[in-house]
Amino acid sequence: MNRRNLIIFAFIVILLVLGLAEVLVKNSPSIQGGNPGNNTLGMRLGLDLSGGTRLVYKADLSQIGNESAASAVKGAIDIITRRVDAYGVSEATIQKLGSDQIVVQLPGVRDVEAAINLIGSTAQLEFKELVYDSNGKPITDSSGNPTWIPATAVNSSGQEVPLTGQYLKRNAKVEFVQNTNAPEVAFEFNSEGATLFSQITGRLIGKPLGIFLDNQLISNPTVKAQIGASGVIENIPLNEANNLAILLNAGALPVPLIGPIERTTVDPTLGADSIRKSLIAGMVGLILVVVFMVVYYRLPGAVASAALIIYGILMLGLFKLIPVTLTLPGIAGFILSIGMAVDANVLIFERLKEELRAGRTLGVAVETGFNRAWPAVRDTHVTAIISCIILYWVGSALVEPRMMGFALTLGIGVALSLFSAVIITRTFIRLLVGTNVANNLPLFGISKPAQTSNAKEQE
Amino acid sequence: MLDFVSKRKWFFLLSGLIIVAGIIALIVSGLNLGLEFSSGTTMTMLFKNHVEQGDLRTYMADLGHSDAIIQRSDQNAFLVQGLALSSLQSERDQQEQQLVNNLQTQFNTTIRIAEFGSAGNTTSGNTTQGNETLGNATLGNATPGNMTLALIFGKPVAPSDLSSELGTLGYTGVTINQTTLDSYLVRTKTISTAEQAQIQQALEQKFGPMDFLDFATISPEVSGQRVKYNIYAIIAASVAILLYMAWAFRKLPSPFKYGMCAIAAVLHDVLIMLAVFVIFRIEVDSMFIIAILTIVGFGVTNVIVVFDRLRESKVVESRFDLATRMNMGITETITRSINTSLTVLITLFALYAFGGSTIHNFVLALIVGVVASTYSSLAIAGQLLVSWEHGDFGKLFRWLPIRRQQS
Numbered sequence A: 001m002n003r004r005n006l007i008i009f010a011f012i013v014i015l016l017v018l019g020l021a022e023v024l025v026k027n028s029p030s031i032q033g034g035n036p037g038n039n040t041l042g043m044r045l046g047l048d049l050s051g052g053t054r055l056v057y058k059a060d061l062s063q064i065g066n067e068s069a070a071s072a073v074k075g076a077i078d079i080i081t082r083r084v085d086a087y088g089v090s091e092a093t094i095q096k097l098g099s100d101q102i103v104v105q106l107p108g109v110r111d112v113e114a115a116i117n118l119i120g121s122t123a124q125l126e127f128k129e130l131v132y133d134s135n136g137k138p139i140t141d142s143s144g145n146p147t148w149i150p151a152t153a154v155n156s157s158g159q160e161v162p163l164t165g166q167y168l169k170r171n172a173k174v175e176f177v178q179n180t181n182a183p184e185v186a187f188e189f190n191s192e193g194a195t196l197f198s199q200i201t202g203r204l205i206g207k208p209l210g211i212f213l214d215n216q217l218i219s220n221p222t223v224k225a226q227i228g229a230s231g232v233i234e235n236i237p238l239n240e241a242n243n244l245a246i247l248l249n250a251g252a253l254p255v256p257l258i259g260p261i262e263r264t265t266v267d268p269t270l271g272a273d274s275i276r277k278s279l280i281a282g283m284v285g286l287i288l289v290v291v292f293m294v295v296y297y298r299l300p301g302a303v304a305s306a307a308l309i310i311y312g313i314l315m316l317g318l319f320k321l322i323p324v325t326l327t328l329p330g331i332a333g334f335i336l337s338i339g340m341a342v343d344a345n346v347l348i349f350e351r352l353k354e355e356l357r358a359g360r361t362l363g364v365a366v367e368t369g370f371n372r373a374w375p376a377v378r379d380t381h382v383t384a385i386i387s388c389i390i391l392y393w394v395g396s397a398l399v400e401p402r403m404m405g406f407a408l409t410l411g412i413g414v415a416l417s418l419f420s421a422v423i424i425t426r427t428f429i430r431l432l433v434g435t436n437v438a439n440n441l442p443l444f445g446i447s448k449p450a451q452t453s454n455a456k457e458q459e
Numbered sequence B: 001m002l003d004f005v006s007k008r009k010w011f012f013l014l015s016g017l018i019i020v021a022g023i024i025a026l027i028v029s030g031l032n033l034g035l036e037f038s039s040g041t042t043m044t045m046l047f048k049n050h051v052e053q054g055d056l057r058t059y060m061a062d063l064g065h066s067d068a069i070i071q072r073s074d075q076n077a078f079l080v081q082g083l084a085l086s087s088l089q090s091e092r093d094q095q096e097q098q099l100v101n102n103l104q105t106q107f108n109t110t111i112r113i114a115e116f117g118s119a120g121n122t123t124s125g126n127t128t129q130g131n132e133t134l135g136n137a138t139l140g141n142a143t144p145g146n147m148t149l150a151l152i153f154g155k156p157v158a159p160s161d162l163s164s165e166l167g168t169l170g171y172t173g174v175t176i177n178q179t180t181l182d183s184y185l186v187r188t189k190t191i192s193t194a195e196q197a198q199i200q201q202a203l204e205q206k207f208g209p210m211d212f213l214d215f216a217t218i219s220p221e222v223s224g225q226r227v228k229y230n231i232y233a234i235i236a237a238s239v240a241i242l243l244y245m246a247w248a249f250r251k252l253p254s255p256f257k258y259g260m261c262a263i264a265a266v267l268h269d270v271l272i273m274l275a276v277f278v279i280f281r282i283e284v285d286s287m288f289i290i291a292i293l294t295i296v297g298f299g300v301t302n303v304i305v306v307f308d309r310l311r312e313s314k315v316v317e318s319r320f321d322l323a324t325r326m327n328m329g330i331t332e333t334i335t336r337s338i339n340t341s342l343t344v345l346i347t348l349f350a351l352y353a354f355g356g357s358t359i360h361n362f363v364l365a366l367i368v369g370v371v372a373s374t375y376s377s378l379a380i381a382g383q384l385l386v387s388w389e390h391g392d393f394g395k396l397f398r399w400l401p402i403r404r405q406q407s
Helices: A004-024 A064-089 A115-118 A191-203 A236-251 A270-321 A328-357 A362-397 A401-432 A455-456 B007-031 B053-062 B087-107 B130-139 B160-167 B193-207 B218-249 B255-279 B288-310 B322-354 B357-379 B379-392 B392-405
Strands: A052-059 A093-097 A101-107 A125-130 A148-150 A152-154 A160-162 A173-176 A183-186 A210-211 A216-219 A228-232 A257-266 B038-048 B069-074 B077-079 B111-116 B148-153 B174-183 B183-188 B210-218
Touching: A004 A270, A004 A401, A052 A064, A064 A093, A064 A115, A064 A236, A064 B322, A115 A236, A115 A257, A115 B193, A125 A191, A152 A191, A173 A236, A173 B174, A183 A236, A236 B392, A257 B218, A270 A328, A270 A401, A270 B322, A270 B357, A328 A362, A328 A401, A328 B288, A328 B322, A328 B357, A362 A401, A362 B218, A362 B288, A401 B288, B007 B255, B007 B357, B007 B379, B038 B193, B053 B069, B053 B160, B053 B183, B077 B160, B087 B111, B087 B148, B087 B160, B111 B210, B160 B174, B193 B210, B218 B255, B218 B288, B255 B288, B255 B357, B255 B379, B288 B357, B288 B379, B322 B357, B322 B379, B357 B379, B379 B392
Parallel strands: none
Antiparallel strands: A052 A101, A052 A257, A093 A101, A125 A148, A125 A210, A152 A160, A173 A183, A183 A228, A210 A216, A257 B210, B038 B183, B038 B210, B069 B183, B077 B148, B077 B174, B111 B148
């Protein structure tokens, strides 16, 4: 029991305490900051566990040039983010997928019709006026619908421009008419918009002003007096009034969106059920593995089991620290990694047994056993990490949290299991060297007296 | 010492038979591709009134969905009327979610919820002509009083228990009816959200109130993208592992052969997994690809452990031929291979038994893969290397007729 081992042992104990603290303290710190999540585990959950909806939209870039495509998609993402925030979905993520697609993930949202309407609208607000014939009657098209044309006015630089939503201040809100309690949306123009609006309303007194959202008429009040900076959109049901206010404040999308081209929903209750079941599965798996290890490998098995439990605590601590977004495959990856973490120990113990059978003392057997096992342990871990990296790469290219979650948890698990086997287990066994148990071969699963390695060939 | 190498023809034959059976099944019945890879729409329709499957099929065909695959899945539900809910959908969604969360904690089961009588509440599709139309289209908006909620419990619950629990949550004066509702799982070609609203409107006119319990749609573009990336992933993983193995076994003659045989063994595992999924018509989705890539990593691990013994100096310096050295490697590692697979299988079986139905197919794929890769590391990988070094594959065409003459 030399000093170096004791120092490493102390280091492991400190790590364990830190890991436990990270797991148990509800609002423990994470590298990215912020609260990892409000659930019982205090972890950030993926859509498949929190429940919610995943939507994929495609930006219609046919009308704009290649060079502005990237900025248009980025602009659309910013505006969708504002809309979703205003709608009140917490922890929503909006990300780019490929060159022209946008993935919107709305945790907890079950009924997404309203969200879809909100996200997919281009939200181009336009003000239009009717065209009149010589008798002062509105001109209609062949099916009898009135013809609307954009209402234009002269701006501060002397140009005739149409009045649109781009001149709005971002402070539209839903109000209720005093007597009738009917909802309406109040909006306000900036100074440039006010100049235009006052010219147009001055011109249209006694005539209807058409307010269009994405080419659909949403209101056509008759202008009663010339107004400047502000106005209201009346006669609008409450649901739509709320959405309209959100859309006006978030602004219009720079490009129209096609879709959703993908829409999948996980019921939040299913997600909660999955967490519970996975936790049980993890516990059962861990206990069974521990039983197997102790029965088959005796003392080293018990040592490895202790290492395994430390490993589990450190894993959970890392999940919270990084933080890893926990998904169902992620949990499966974690549980699977328990099984795989044992592998490194099994490899080493098989070597250890060979050395002990060959009649070496525990001290020598530990060192040769570990050294002999090392190339295989290293190579198996590297190849496992290679496939995790590739899985993660594909997962992030497809913005597919299930794949990323699985790759990340399994990858961290594989890396940590290397540490667990090479540092934790080895230190624990080294600490046994020189004690009485070191000479008790049955504790290491060896019943026969020491024999030469040649004898093994004759078995 | 065990002799696994000289029996290699039988191992190759066994694996070959399974893989060929898989290929035949693939040709005959094809792969049961999940939505993610095949594109399309799946939805669970829940009807308040009785709807015959034949009537639904006929009407869906009338709506232009003659390709729809319709499966009946009756749901035991509670119809709850008179809940004081917001008329604002976003608020109502939150209220319903809160309600479901509370009930779920109380009754310790999964609960799904559907709304009857709220059709088109936010999708005012016909707002093109003036205020009047806009007003009318949405005045039919669900007033919470006349809306019925359907609550579907994961396990039987007494109506009186639900009633008292709703009272505790502050919902008084509600009426509860326990009933069995007609529900259909419908799969069609890709349907857009706008079309979904039209279908709902049409179905409600024909059959009365209905709601979608769930609705998933994936366009061919998205599914194509997924297939492409997943194929890239498997190729990239194979190449990266091949290169690493060539490096790890650089001290042995022809290290690339070790890598190639490891990859061949892993491809064998993947083919076995595919064969099982094709033969038993189990759905293949993204999770299956995750399972495949995991087994690629796990399988190579198993092969490396066996090959690892061949690069040890005492083996390299021994005068034994490759077949004997391979047998030595397999004999020395068989305990480890079986023990590791056992520990992994233990955790997988725990996941299968307790982990919930959503990951059953995923865990099943991993179980098949782990068994296949344990087998292939002991019975395929090394044997392929020996066959390659002996020139068996070059002799294959001569070898077949020779065997016939002998027998």
